[in-house]
Amino acid sequence: MRAVVRLVVAWFVFLSLSWVARSARADDLDAIRARGTLIWGADQEGGGPYVYPRDDDPNVVTGFEVELASAIARELGVRAQFFQGNWDKLPDLLRTREIDVVMNGYELSAERAAVMEASKPYYVYGLQLLVRDGDSLDWASLAKKKDPKRKIGVLVGSAADTLSTNELGDAVEVVRYEGNTDCMREVETKKLDATLQDTPIVAFYSPRFPALQAVGAPMAEGHYVLYGRKGETRLIAAIDEALAHLHERGELETLYRKYGLWNDQQKALDGLLGVKSRSAPDAPHAEEPPPIRAAPRKRGLAILTEYGGVLLQSAGMTVLLSVLSFPLAIFLGLLVALGRMYGPRWLKPILAAYVELLRGTPLMLQLYFIFFFLPEVGLRPSAMLTAVLGLAINYSAYESEIYRAGLSAVPEGQVEAALSLGLSRWQALRFVVLPQATRVVIPPVVNDFVALFKDTSVCSVITIVELTKRYSVLSMSTQATIELMILTAILYLAMSLPLSIASRRLEARLDPKRAQS
Amino acid sequence: MIAVRSLRKSRAGKDALRGIDLEVAPGSVAAVIGSSGSGKTTLLRCINGLESFDDGVIDAFGTTLRPGRAAGHDELARLRRSVGMVFQGFHLFPHMHVLDNLTLAPRAVLGERRDEAETRGRALLERMGLSGREKSMPHTLSGGQQQRVAIARAMMMRPKALLLDEPTSALDPRHALDVLAVLLELARDGQTMIVATHALSFARKAAARVHVLADGEQIECGSPDEVFDNPRHEATRTILDAARG
Numbered sequence: 047m048r049a050v051v052r053l054v055v056a057w058f059v060f061l062s063l064s065w066v067a068r069s070a071r072a073d074d075l076d077a078i079r080a081r082g083t084l085i086w087g088a089d090q091e092g093g094g095p096y097v098y099p100r101d102d103d104p105n106v107v108t109g110f111e112v113e114l115a116s117a118i119a120r121e122l123g124v125r126a127q128f129f130q131g132n133w134d135k136l137p138d139l140l141r142t143r144e145i146d147v148v149m150n151g152y153e154l155s156a157e158r159a160a161v162m163e164a165s166k167p168y169y170v171y172g173l174q175l176l177v178r179d180g181d182s183l184d185w186a187s188l189a190k191k192k193d194p195k196r197k198i199g200v201l202v203g204s205a206a207d208t209l210s211t212n213e214l215g216d217a218v219e220v221v222r223y224e225g226n227t228d229c230m231r232e233v234e235t236k237k238l239d240a241t242l243q244d245t246p247i248v249a250f251y252s253p254r255f256p257a258l259q260a261v262g263a264p265m266a267e268g269h270y271v272l273y274g275r276k277g278e279t280r281l282i283a284a285i286d287e288a289l290a291h292l293h294e295r296g297e298l299e300t301l302y303r304k305y306g307l308w309n310d311q312q313k314a315l316d317g318l319l320g321v322k323s324r325s326a327p328d329a330p331h332a333e334e335p336p337p338i339r340a341a342p343r344k345r346g347l348a349i350l351t352e353y354g355g356v357l358l359q360s361a362g363m364t365v366l367l368s369v370l371s372f373p374l375a376i377f378l379g380l381l382v383a384l385g386r387m388y389g390p391r392w393l394k395p396i397l398a399a400y401v402e403l404l405r406g407t408p409l410m411l412q413l414y415f416i417f418f419f420l421p422e423v424g425l426r427p428s429a430m431l432t433a434v435l436g437l438a439i440n441y442s443a444y445e446s447e448i449y450r451a452g453l454s455a456v457p458e459g460q461v462e463a464a465l466s467l468g469l470s471r472w473q474a475l476r477f478v479v480l481p482q483a484t485r486v487v488i489p490p491v492v493n494d495f496v497a498l499f500k501d502t503s504v505c506s507v508i509t510i511v512e513l514t515k516r517y518s519v520l521s522m523s524t525q526a527t528i529e530l531m532i533l534t535a536i537l538y539l540a541m542s543l544p545l546s547i548a549s550r551r552l553e554a555r556l557d558p559k560r561a562q563s
Numbered sequence: 564m565i566a567v568r569s570l571r572k573s574r575a576g577k578d579a580l581r582g583i584d585l586e587v588a589p590g591s592v593a594a595v596i597g598s599s600g601s602g603k604t605t606l607l608r609c610i611n612g613l614e615s616f617d618d619g620v621i622d623a624f625g626t627t628l629r630p631g632r633a634a635g636h637d638e639l640a641r642l643r644r645s646v647g648m649v650f651q652g653f654h655l656f657p658h659m660h661v662l663d664n665l666t667l668a669p670r671a672v673l674g675e676r677r678d679e680a681e682t683r684g685r686a687l688l689e690r691m692g693l694s695g696r697e698k699s700m701p702h703t704l705s706g707g708q709q710q711r712v713a714i715a716r717a718m719m720m721r722p723k724a725l726l727l728d729e730p731t732s733a734l735d736p737r738h739a740l741d742v743l744a745v746l747l748e749l750a751r752d753g754q755t756m757i758v759a760t761h762a763l764s765f766a767r768k769a770a771a772r773v774h775v776l777a778d779g780e781q782i783e784c785g786s787p788d789e790v791f792d793n794p795r796h797e798a799t800r801t802i803l804d805a806a807r808g
Contacts, residue, residue, distance in 0.1 A: 463654035463713075466611050467668035468643045468720060470636065477667055481658050556658075 075122075075281045078146055084119040084126050086272075087140065088150035089133040091519045093227060094340055095250040095305045096151050097128070098523045101341050104356040110246075110305045111149055114168060117297060118272075121288030131509045134203065137162060139509065140275055142421040147285070148273040151244060153205050162273040166286045167318050168298070170311040172264025173206050174248045177240045178233060179259045188214055188240060195219045196239040199229030206242040209266050225522050230255045249306050254340045254525060267311060269318070289319055296325040306337025340523075349529040353520055357530075360516035361537045367430075367502040367512060371437035372495050378438060379445025386446070387453055388471070397446075404443035410504050412436050417508040433505040441498050448490045452483035485556040492549035496542045513537060564589055565610065565646070565724055565757065570619035572605060572779075579605045580616065581779045587724065587772075590753040594766035594787070597776035598802055603759035604651075606776070607726045610757070611648045612639045624723050644672070647722035651729040653709045655701040661688065661712050662697040665719050672720070680719070687715040691745055707738025711745055724755040731762055761806045767791060775799045 078084050088097045090107050097109040107128055119126035131139045136148040140162065153171075154164055177183045188196060195218055200206040202222035210220045221238060223229050229241035234257050245264050252258070274282050292298050293315055302308040316324060344352065386397045404412070413436040420427060427435065456479045464474035503514035511519075517534040521527045567585040571578070580602050587593045595603045608614040610621055612628060621628040624645040626638055656664050665687065666680035688694060691711040701709055710730055717725055730746070731739035743765045750756060750769040760766060766773055766787055773790040775783040777798045783790055794800045 457654075459650060459652055459654040460656065462613055463648075463650065463656070464668075465639075466613065466643055466648035467716065468640055468672040469668060470640070473671050477671060478656055482656075485658070 075284055078124055082124050084124050085129050085145045086115045086147050086149050087129045087131045087136045087145035091522050092133050093522045095246050110301055113301055117292055118288045121291055122284055130511055132507055138418050142418055151270055154269040154271045163276055163278050163282045165272040165282050166289055167269030167271050168289055169270040170314050171268055172245045173242050173266045174245050174264045175240055175242055175261045176258045177261050179257050183240055184261045189217050191217045197221050199223055199232055199238040199241040201226055205268050210242055227522055246307050251340045254343055290321055293319050293321050294324055343525050349526045357516055357533055360513045363512040364502050367433055368499045371434045372498055374438035375441035375445050378442035380449055382446035383449035401443045401446055404440050409440045410507055412440055413508050429509045432508055433510050444494055448487050452487035455486050456482045488549055488553045496545055499542055566622045568620045570616055572616040578779050583781050585774055587757055589755050591771040592750045592756045592769045594770035594773045595759040601776040602779040603776055604728050607728045607759055611726055612642050645723040647717035647720055647725045649713050649717050649727045649730050651732050653713045655709055655712055657701050660698045660700055665716050669719050687718055691715050705738055706734045707741045710742045727758045729759050763806050
C-alpha cells in the first residue's frame with residue numbers, strides 16, 4: 047500500500063514538473079528574436095514536396111517548405127523550428143500559441159484571412175486534373191452527366207474540393223480524402239476516374255504514379271501564404287520582407303528548381319512580392335541536377351529494415367502514454383466508484399454526471415477541449431500532459447464502472463462479517479471488499495488497458511506522434527501501405543499480447559480456488 | 564449483561580419485531596426458537612447493530628442502542644468489541660486462509676502483533692478440532708469446519724457475548740453435531756451466548772432460558788424444561804413438533 051502511495055506521489059510530482067517546464071511562448075517579432083526560434087506548424091502526413099520524412103532518416107523532415115522556413119528564419123535572424131500538428135488543426139495551434147506561423151500549402155482565402163494574418167504569397171499553384179493513362183477524359187467531358195456518375199477524388203476542404211464541387215458537383219460524385227496520394231492511388235486502382243491536385247504534388251509524385259497522366263493546363267491559379275495570428279502585422283511584415291529578399295536574390299527560384307516546382311506561373315511572384323529586379327539563380331540551368339522527386343516506391347522487406355526502427359521508436363511513445371495514464375485512470379476510477387457507492391449523498395449525482403459525460407462524449411473531443419480550450423483561460427498544459435490527463439480522465443469513467451460492478455459482486459455478508467468483528471467501514475473495505483473486488487475486475491481492467499493502448503492513437507490530434515500517426519506519415523510518404531500496416535499491427539500485438547498473458551497469470555494467482563490448500 | 568426492552572421494528576410496512584423483551588445474564592446461554600420468518604435473525608442483527616429498530620432499547624455491557632438510524636461509529640465499535648456474531652452462512656473471507664481469517668480483526672482493531680494473534684489463533688483452532696488447517700483456504704473446508712472457523716474468528720476478539728444466528732441450519736446432521744459440541748463446550752466454560760436455533764437438544768442442554776418467537780412476537784419464555792415439556796402456547800407446540808421432525 048505504501049509503495050502505491052509513493053508511486054502516486056511521484057506521479058503527481060512528474061506531472062506538475064512537466065507543467066512548469068513548459069515555457070509560455072510569447073508572440074510578436076521581438077519575442078521570436080529573443081527566443082531565437084521561429085516555430086512553424088505543418089503536418090508531415092501531408093507529404094512531399096512540402097514537408098515529409100527524409101528517406102535516410104525518417105525522424106527528420108525535409109521538403110521545400112522546410113528549406114523555405116529555414117531561409118525565412120535566417121532572414122529574421124533566428125532558427126526555424128518545425129512543429130508537427132494535424133493539417134486541419136494548424137490554425138488552432140496558432141491560436142493557442144503553440145506555433146508562430148502556419149506554412150503548409152495553405153491557400154490564401156478570404157475566410158482564412160478574416161481570422162488569421164496572411165503573408166504575401168510564396169508560391170503560385172494551380173489545380174491539375176489527373177486521369178489514368180489512356181483515358182480520354184478531361185474537365186469538359188467530366189462536366190457531362192453520365193450514369194452511373196463518375197468519381198473525382200480531392201483533398202477534403204482544399205481549393206480542389208471547392209472547385210470540383212462548384213463546377214462538377216451535379217455531374218460527378220466528389221469523393222473527399224484526408225491525404226493527397228490516397229486519391230492518386232485510387233485513380234490508379236480504378237476506384238476513382240480522376241483527381242484534382244495542387245501542381246506541386248503532381249510534380250513530386252509523378253514518378254510514383256506512372257499510370258497517371260495530367261490532362262489540360264493547371265486551372266484556378268491560387269497562392270500559398272503563411273498565416274500568423276490576427277493582428278501580428280509586424281511579424282507578417284517582416285516575413286513579407288524576407289520573402290521579397292529571398293526572391294530578389296533568386297533563392298526562391300533556386301529552391302523551387304531544386305524540387306522541380308519552378309514554372310512560368312512563378313513569374314507572377316515578382317509583382318506579388320514587389321520585386322523589381324531579380325538575380326538569376328546561383329546554378330546555371332544547364333548544370334542543374336535533376337529535381338527532387340518522390341523516391342521510387344519501395345516494397346516488401348526493404349520497408350521493414352528501413353522503417354522498422356522509427357516505428358519502434360514511436361511505439362515507445364505509445365507505451366509511455368499508456369503506462370503513464372492508465373495507473374492514474376485506475377486510481378481516479380477507484381475514487382469515483384468508492385464515492386458513488388459509499389460517499390455522501392450530495393456527491394453521488396455529481397460523480398454519476400462525471401461518468402456519463404466522459405463515457406458519452408468522444409475521447410477526441412475531450413482531448414481537443416483540454417488542449418485547445420484550456421489555453422483560452424490561461425492554462426497551458428503540454429501536449430504530453432494533456433494526452434496523459436485526457437486519457438486518464440476518460441478511462442477513469444470506464445474503470446469506475448468496472449470497480450462498481452466488482453465492489454457490488456462482493457456479497458453484503460462479507461461486509462457484515464467484517465463489521466461484526468469490529469472493523470471500521472474503511473477497514474472492511476480495504477481488507478475484505480477491495481481484495482475480493484480486485485480479482486473480479488482484473489480481466490475487464492486489463493481489457494481496458496489494451497483498449498487504452500490503442501486509443502493513444504487519438505492523441506495525434508493534439509500533435510503527439512505515436513505509432514499510428516507515424517504509420518500514417520510513412521504510409522503517405524512511401525505508399526508502402528500494406529507493409530507498414532502489417533508492421534504496425536505486429537508492433538501493437540507485441541505490446542498487447544504480453545499484457546493479456548500477464549493478466550491471465552495474475553487472475554489465476556489471485557483466485558483462492560487455485561491457491562494452495 | 565444484555566438486555567432488550569420492548570424492541571419493535573417494522574420493515575416494508577410489516578411488523579418484523581413486535582415488542583421483544585429479553586435478558587441474558589453473564590455466563591448464561593439464551594436460546595431463541597421459532598419458525599423461519601419469526602424474527603430470530605432480525606433480533607440478533609439488531610443486537611449487533613447491523614440493523615436499526617423503531618422502538619425500544621438495547622443495552623449490551625454498558626453500550627445502549629436506541630431507535631432511529633444507525634448508531635454512532637464509536638458506539639457501534641464498542642458494542643461489537645463486546646458482542647461477536649456468527650452467521651448462518653459462515654461469511655468467512657474467501658481470499659484469506661484460516662489463520663488470516665482469525666487474526667485480521669485482532670490485528671486491525673486491537674492492534675495485536677501478528678505472532679501474538681497467530682499463537683492465540685492456533686490455540687483456538689486446536690480447541691475447535693481444526694489443528695493442521697491453519698493455512699487452508701475456506702472453500703477447501705467442509706461446512707462444519709467453516710462454521711467452527713467462524714466461531715473461532717468471533718472468539719478471537721474475546722467477546723463478552725456471542726450471537727449465533729442458526730449456526731447449524733446450513734449443515735448436514737453430522738457436521739451440525741461437531742459444531743454443537745464446540746458450542747456446548749463454550750457454554751460450559753461460561754461463554755455468554757444468544758443462539759437462534761432449531762436444535763432443541765442443544766437448547767435443552769445449554770440454555771438457561773428459551774425464548775419462543777412467532778410472527779415477531781415473543782409468545783413464550785422460560786427454562787428449557789418449562790418450554791419444552793409444558794408449552795403454554797399452541798404455536799409453541801407446533802414449532803416444537805416441527806423441530807423434532
